[in-house]
Each structure stands twice: as C-alpha cells, then as structure tokens.
Amino acid sequence: MPRLAGQAFQVYDTTLRDGAQQEGIALSVADKLAIAVLLDELGVGFIEGGWPGAVPKDTEFFKRAAKELDLRNAELAAFGATRKAGTRATDDPQVRALLDSEAPVVAVVAKHDVRHAERALRTTGEENLAMIADTVALLVREGRRVVVDAEHFFDGYRYDAAYSRQAVLTAFEAGAEVVALCDTNGGMVPSWVTQIVQDVRAAVGPDAVLGIHAHNDSGCAVANTLAAVEAGCAHVQGTVNGYGERTGNADLLAVVANLELKYGLPALARDDERPGGLPELTRIAHAISEITNISPFARSPYVGASAFAHKAGLHASAIRVDPDLYQHTDPALVGNDMRMLVSDMAGRASIELKGRELGFDLSDRPDVLSRVTERVKDAEARGYTYEAADASFELLLVEEIEGGRPQYFRVESWRTIVERSGGRGTPATAEATVKLHAGGERFVTTGEGNGPVNALDHALRQALVGAYPELEAFELIDFKVRILDSMHGTDAVTRVLIEMTDGQTSWSTVGVGPNLLEASWEALTDATIWGLLHAEVAPR
Ligand SMILES: CC(=O)SCCNC(=O)CCNC(=O)[C@H](O)C(C)(C)COP(=O)(O)OP(=O)(O)OC[C@H]1O[C@@H](n2cnc3c(N)ncnc32)[C@H](O)[C@@H]1OP(=O)(O)O
Numbered sequence: 001m002p003r004l005a006g007q008a009f010q011v012y013d014t015t016l017r018d019g020a021q022q023e024g025i026a027l028s029v030a031d032k033l034a035i036a037v038l039l040d041e042l043g044v045g046f047i048e049g050g051w052p053g054a055v056p057k058d059t060e061f062f063k064r065a066a067k068e069l070d071l072r073n074a075e076l077a078a079f080g081a082t083r084k085a086g087t088r089a090t091d092d093p094q095v096r097a098l099l100d101s102e103a104p105v106v107a108v109v110a111k112h113d114v115r116h117a118e119r120a121l122r123t124t125g126e127e128n129l130a131m132i133a134d135t136v137a138l139l140v141r142e143g144r145r146v147v148v149d150a151e152h153f154f155d156g157y158r159y160d161a162a163y164s165r166q167a168v169l170t171a172f173e174a175g176a177e178v179v180a181l182c183d184t185n186g187g188m189v190p191s192w193v194t195q196i197v198q199d200v201r202a203a204v205g206p207d208a209v210l211g212i213h214a215h216n217d218s219g220c221a222v223a224n225t226l227a228a229v230e231a232g233c234a235h236v237q238g239t240v241n242g243y244g245e246r247t248g249n250a251d252l253l254a255v256v257a258n259l260e261l262k263y264g265l266p267a268l269a270r271d272d273e274r275p276g277g278l279p280e281l282t283r284i285a286h287a288i289s290e291i292t293n294i295s296p297f298a299r300s301p302y303v304g305a306s307a308f309a310h311k312a313g314l315h316a317s318a319i320r321v322d323p324d325l326y327q328h329t330d331p332a333l334v335g336n337d338m339r340m341l342v343s344d345m346a347g348r349a350s351i352e353l354k355g356r357e358l359g360f361d362l363s364d365r366p367d368v369l370s371r372v373t374e375r376v377k378d379a380e381a382r383g384y385t386y387e388a389a390d391a392s393f394e395l396l397l398v399e400e401i402e403g404g405r406p407q408y409f410r411v412e413s414w415r416t417i418v419e420r421s422g423g424r425g426t427p428a429t430a431e432a433t434v435k436l437h438a439g440g441e442r443f444v445t446t447g448e449g450n451g452p453v454n455a456l457d458h459a460l461r462q463a464l465v466g467a468y469p470e471l472e473a474f475e476l477i478d479f480k481v482r483i484l485d486s487m488h489g490t491d492a493v494t495r496v497l498i499e500m501t502d503g504q505t506s507w508s509t510v511g512v513g514p515n516l517l518e519a520s521w522e523a524l525t526d527a528t529i530w531g532l533l534h535a536e537v538a539p540r
C-alpha cells in the first residue's frame, strides 16, 4: 500500500451522527457525551458529534462537549450540509450553526452525483459545484479543518465520472483537508471501489487525502473500506458496532482491528495515562451497546461473544494442540476471550478444554472425558443445551469426577397451585409448597409469587435459607422457556434456561421435562446447588 507510506492515517468515527440514524437508537445528550469519552479512550482521531443547527440535541451536545469533555486523542467534528442552492454561504443559517458549534473540524455533506444535484436539490450541476466551493471556502476562512463527505460519490461516478471527479477537485481546490468518498446507498462491491478509488487517486495527485465512508447494504462495508484503503484512502469513517442508517455503516471496530492486525498500520492513538487501543476494543464495544441499549451482536467480528467461541469437536481437538490452528488472531489482542462450547458436537477434546476453562484438569482422566462426552450427547438429544448453561455442565462434570454432586438438600416433594379469585383481568397468583431435608431437619415451606416458578423459587429459598444463609444474596434474573416439539413426535418437551446471580457473578442452568414446572424445578435446583458450590459452602 504505497499510498500510506509516510501519510498520517485518520480514523473518523460517526457513531454519534450516522450511527444515531439507525432505527431503534435514540441517544440523549448525556449518552452522546458518555460515548464520546469511550471513543476517545479507544483512540479514534475524530468524533463526529452530530448536526448542530438541524438536531437540537446535537446543538446542545456541542455546547456541553466544549465545557465537559477533556478529549485527549480525538478532535470533535460537526456535521452539516453545503449551503442551499441560490443563496450565499454566509447567509445560510445551517452553515452558521456549524461555525457556532465551535467544533474545530467540520464535515460537509455535498452531492457528488449529478442526478442528485438535479433531482434532489432541484438545481444544476454547476450550482452544486458552487455550493461546495463557497461552503468549504467559508469554513476554511473561519479557521475550520474541513472534511467533505462526497455523498453518493460511487453511484455518481458510475453514472458520470467526469462530474463526480470535478466535484472532488472543487472541494480540494476550495481548501478541504479530506474528501471522503461515500457509498451512500451501500451497494458497492470491493472491486468497483478499488477501481474507482485508483482513478480518483490518479486525478487528485499523491498528496490529497481521500477518505472512505461505506454503508453496508451489500454486506461489503468493511471489505469496501479496506479495498479503498488499499487503493489509496488514508481516512476511514465508520461506526461502533456498525450502527447506522438502514443496514448500517462499516463497523469501525472491525476496520481498525484489520488495519492494525492485518496491515500493520497503527490506526488508534495510544495515550500513556489511558492505554486504550485494540486491547480495549471488546470492552468499549460492549460499553457502547449498553448506552445504545442494543444487545451486543454475538457474531460481531473481533468483539462478539462468539467471535472466539468454538463448538465443533474437531476444532477443539486441534485447539488443544495450538489455538492458532482455528483462530485468525489472538483474542487477547482485541480484549476478547476464547471459549469452548459444550454441545452434541463436542468430542473429548472439547470437554477437556471446557473443563480447563472451569478449573478442572482432565488431561489424565480419559474415563471421565468419555463418560461426560457420552452423557452430553445423550442429554442434548433429549433437549438439553449446555452451551447456554455452563453451570449445569459443571455439575455434570463434578458428578463424573467425584461420583456425585454435593448433597446440600434432599427433596421429598413439591407442588404449585395457580389461582385467580377475581374476574377476567384480575391477575392470577401462584403458591408453591416445598418439602425437603437440609441441615438435619425437615422443612415444609410455602412461597407465593406472580407465577408458579417465582413461587417455587421463594418456597425453595425459604426452606433452605436457615441452613444456608448465603442464599439471601441469590436472585433469579432471567428465565427462558422453549417448547421443543420435534423431539418426541406429538409429545412436546419443555426446556427452561435460568440465570441466577449473587450480585457479583451470574450463572446459567438448564432443565428439561414434559412440562414447564418439572423443567423449571430442575434448572432452579441446579442453579441453587451451583451457587452454593461456588460460594464454597459445605453441605450441612
Ligand atoms: C447521507 C446522509 O445520511 S446525510 C445526513 C442526513 N441526516 C439528516 O437528515 C438528519 C438531520 N436532518 C434534519 O434535521 C432535517 O432534514 C434538516 C434540518 C437538515 C432539513 O430539514 P428541512 O429544512 O425541513 O428540509 P427537508 O428535510 O424536508 O429537506 C432537506 C433539504 O436539504 C436540501 N439538501 C439535501 N442535501 C443537501 C446538500 N448536500 N446540500 C445542501 N442542501 C441539501 C434539500 O434539497 C432540501 O431542501 P429544500 O427544503 O429546499 O427542499
């Protein structure tokens, strides 16, 4: 990539502007400020904060950012459009709002497809070029660094290359520091991007800084971004987790990881006090997911929970020799972890590695490995799933290693009643009775709840808490039910997954049974036992 030699490389994040254009994302000013801090920690060079003057929250963001943010790595960029057709840039209130935002960098979206100039702006191609020139020149005169977002550049170039090229030259001549070529409709494929960027590079000369802004409608946004870099773009735009309008933007996290790990290009700034950089990638991806309130996508490259999770037995057997045999990079480099998944696709190597992950050395226990592998395959055929229930798997492992699980209690019986005493619309209530033996005593307890599982949980806890006060800290935090109707012809079986926490860590168990309550009881008691085992409580 000769274009990059000796050239500063720019990573430009647009999560707070284009990312916020994603359906389902609604960021408050406080959310935006919090995300900006995380992006700065990561080490991006530019943070596009929004469109001041168009979106009131964005105007407010720039006001507060000036006072509240202490950015160490990134420059703030305000986004806006060229002046309107037939007016003067100095009179355009939107352009004025960009200056008023006091952001040191301004990104100006400008039409680079003559059809858009004529049909969307209802003006001439010539006037559109004048709009670009006037707006950029004014912003530069006012001391701003200007990035021109060449909207619809690639589609425009394929329709009328001379016009789109002229628009880029106009922006540079007016003083733009960067022209970011946009695949606004996201329909490009890498070979088209390569060809077009090479053509533009030849037209603008070696010193002009070209950028790339790719949407993901063809599923190629990251690939198109990398193709553009290889063809001579030294400025990449994208969003965290690939958020953005429609199918999103290039996922900036995958882009920077590829730039650093595959091309050896330092993309993220490093700061001695706040190290940042790639090792923070996974943490920051997840922290930003929390703020956007969009569950992290498990299969995201590099940062997803499944990015380094291995399920197939054959993969595990090679990974036991060397993880590099089935991983494209070391997960620690991006702050992620390798995980083994146990399922009906596991072999003995998977069980050995999962055991190691859970703190059991089974390397010289081939008998245990064979028995556990067989039990897992048999249980999964009956509807269990261990990849989402590590705690149940660990109890199974303990049974096979130690010849049984710890006997914290012995259940005599349990039952539930669900009752609605009012008319339609009155909520039903549930009651459960549990009879069990613990700490040398027999307990008969009753619990109430808004549903039978909730009532069973209360009754079980009440029965046990005298013998095991540690249970006070346990809380059931998630409960998922799935009916598996293909398992037994017409007889459906129910699978329940439960997540419990002690306030510090959380664990998941699975139960399967012919009805919801049997499956729930199994998952509930397993979760209780695992919690006590991990609190290092001895059976009483
Ligand atoms: C590719 C991208 O994602 S660019 C970013 C897009 N982001 C947004 O649109 C979010 C923020 N947008 C808004 O708040 C509003 O759309 C505003 C404030 C910008 C404009 O609102 P309105 O004045 O009500 O206009 P409206 O949204 O209906 O139409 C857009 C106007 O901008 C003009 N326009 C569109 N692109 C450009 C451009 N690159 N340069 C100059 N003007 C442009 C259109 O011609 C239209 O002008 P008209 O009102 O004279 O017909």
Ligand SMILES: CC(=O)C(=O)O
Pocket (backbone or CB within 6 Å): 018, 109, 149, 150, 151, 152, 182, 183, 184, 185, 213, 215
């Ligand atoms: C600027 C921009 O967001 C685009 O063209 O997609």
